[in-house]
Amino acid sequence: MxxxxxxxxxxxxxxxxxxxxxxxxxxxxxxxxxxxxxxxxxxxxxxxxxxxxxxxxxxxNPRRGKLPLHLDVSPAGTDQQTELARLTALGARPADVGQTGEESWVVLQDPEGNEFCLLRKDVGAG
Missing domain, CATH: 3.30.720.120 (Signal recognition particle alu RNA binding heterodimer, srp9/1)
Structure with a gap:
């Protein structure tokens, strides 16, 4: 079990x-x-x-600062750049957590500042 x-x-x-x-x-x-x-x-x-x-x-009093756990999301039926534009239009903002710029993911934050990552791989629309 x-x-x-x-x-x-x-x-x-x-x-x-x-x-x-x-x-x-x-x-x-x-x-x-x-x-x-x-x-x-x-x-x-x-x-x-x-x-x-x-x-x-x-x-x-939601916790602020880098959390030990965050969400990763993947594009579904599209590419990372198209999905990044969609998420930004919905209110996501870039976040800097010390990344180098060489990562395959993009770090974002939701409208309340909670960090999440947009991964590169398209997981399919279905």
Whole structure:
């Protein structure tokens, strides 16, 4: 028997605003309302169905600075530069965490400053 990662929790000030961003980035929708936030997942999905969901937990004091864990996203059915333009249009901003410029990924931050990386490899649209 083993465990599975079923959800990732991201502390934030404004779950509704961040849900709009992350739903557009991942193609997710709000699938649950928590007392202090929202649960995002694939359309029609629900907790434990095999997909990792994202919990946006409201807090007045989200942690700032480099976190020990971050999200990596990959383009799905497009190239990295096209996806970078889309993410930037959605509100992502470049982030500097000490990268050299030689990396194959791009470091970004969401509208609340949470870092994530856009990887190079297209994982396909399906």
């Amino acid at each position: 083993a465990c599975r990662i079923t959800e990732l929790v991201l502390d934030c000030r404004d779950p509704d605003r961040l849900a709009e961003f992350w739903c557009a980035v991942l193609g997710y929708e709000v699938i649950g309302h928590e007392p202090d936030g929202l649960e995002l997942g694939p359309p029609g999905g629900r907790f434990g169905d095999g997909s990792v969901t994202l919990i946006l937990a409201q807090t007045d």
